[in-house]
Amino acid sequence: MGDGGGLRADLVLEYPFTRTTGPVIGAFLTGLREGVITGIRRSDGTVMVPPVEYDPVTSEPLTEIVEVAACGEVVSWTWVDPPRPQSPWDEPHGLALIMLDGTDTPLLHGVLVGSAAELWTGMRVEAVWRDERVGHICDLAGFAPEVPGAVA
Amino acid sequence: MSDPDVPPSALSGDVTLPAVLRDVEPVRSVRTPIRLEYSVTAGSAAEAYLRAYAEKRIVGHRSPVDGAVFIPPRGVDPRYGQETTEEVELAHTGHVGSFCVTHLPIPGRSDLVPPYVSAWIHLDGSAIGFLGLVAGCANEDVRIGMRVRAVWKPDGELGPTSESILHWEPTGEPDVPFERAGNRAWRAGGPDGRDGRQERGDA
């Protein structure tokens, strides 16, 4: 098993993937295109964001899509530097689990601040929308520190 | 036959939407392309094989079990999981073991103009075949057993790649008889004299 001596070849695997969404994931993505965030109500009354088709605890089908707030609180975070080539962000950014107001499961997304020093658990953030939206998780450019007094 | 776009009703219910989503066209699909990049190194056996092409040589590995020669060499006799290290230089002639005429173009491969013939090329001295293009004759003249020779790129364009061989052309010699053409690794006896084909109950 000696050293190879250096012949290398670049290999790129690319798959186009257009995924059908069904009525639940489709509803969430439709909401993003329309500039709103949605969740789904579980039988115990709590709201899951993002919505999934079946309750992860009870396995029952979930059907009640509800609009939720587009602002909330960071429950955990990390700092991504450098961003991966395929990621939607070109600059270092925060990555966080964000509990939107009135919901019970946090959403994973980016936090648009300049350094890790500007991130903390419990900070309030609000959605930043892309101007052109198509029905994709990246219709959200990320979340930014909430402007005090802004309407949720 | 059920509609493939409608989930079975027992497994889901009708989704209710908030007012803001009720009268807009729903999203039904989303594009999520992926891209993974690799920088692949050749194993030691493959490296020697590729470098040999730059010297206009074709090499395989001989099995220590029964002398069967494998190409491309991978450092192992795949029948028995035994390491191979003995390099064998192979002739640039052989025969067609099987072939396929392709009529559809491959995206990104405009150099392969359909209809073209790809074939298992069984080099003289090798137990198995490897993939090559056959050209220099009408596609309908290609047949199992047809004897071929390598057509190389000009000397100045050779490199450590199997693309140093442009294609395989018929030599005009008499065919290898059908019953002797193709994969002979089955027929080489194993360490116990086992014949792979007989083990499977083949004639």
Add this chain to the structure above:
Amino acid sequence: MRDVAVVATAQHQVAALTGTTEVQLMVPLLNAVRDAIGLTQADIGFTCSGSSDFLAGQAFSFVHTLDAVGSVPPICESHVEMDGAFALYEAWVKIQTGAADTALVYGYGKSSPGSLRDVLALQLDPYYVAPLWPTADAVAALQARLLLESGVSGAGELAEIAVRSMRHAVGSPHAVRSSADVTVADVLAEAPVADPLRPSDIAAEADGGCAVVLAAGDLARGLCERPAWIRGIDHRIDAHGLGVRDLTRSPSAAAAAVGAGAGDDRLDFAELHGLYTSQEAILVRELDLDDDLLVNPSGGALAGNTTMAAGLMRIAEAAARISAGEGDRALAHATSGPCLQQNLVCVLEGE
């Protein structure tokens, strides 16, 4: 239930393989485990492996690796796109059914040609998460921060786990990261690379492979002087959504330990497949291990993580120590998925 034991193990692990393919890697390992007990491939009733096509950049890559096993005449074989530990579980089940008395199990991974952090991003929810391409380290960092800020574990505890791993790994031929004199202060002085995780909190990436032979009953006793008997084996999985479960816990790990009967008797040591110090801290609690139990005498996956084999290596390490008389009863753990989503527990014992 049939008594099934690990009767032979072999491993190889380095920081990166260059001139060696996965096939060339596995040929000596597979031959070593068979030769150690005098079996040929024809004597093996079932062969099962774990590996990842995304790691290899090739669909059905495991079929290619069968070149290393030798499949003439044809063999009874299966494969999981998972760590080899889960292949071992399938092989154990096969033997339980009576369809085989011996099994050859292997796991391998060569992540160095690609980008492991990008490959692992693709195991996340394809609609909501994967398009954000969060790296495995970033996802683990979210879990680590929750753990630290909950007060359940402190930064010092995690640094101690890192130090212990590096010290245990000294002298191991399979360790990629080891140090006899690293201190907690050294680790805490490292700048985080995935805040709050520091480089020493994160398993050292490696290429390699592991092979194991299982045998049943008296056959095992005839093949090996001191077989490592599988007294219990179980695996469970939690929901995949990162926001749906409490990431400071791993109910599937706890359930697998109960299912495998880990607590039925005293353990001499445990080999855990935590890929981050934070995950090892969670596992020690979820598996209900005593505070003074020897954890990862090999250094664990932190000292060298071959994706798709690190879990099987934990089983191999535990079995080898038991067979060598360095312990009587041990717990080996393997994980899969982000943030300890899926967990396997294997309890091994010498007679």
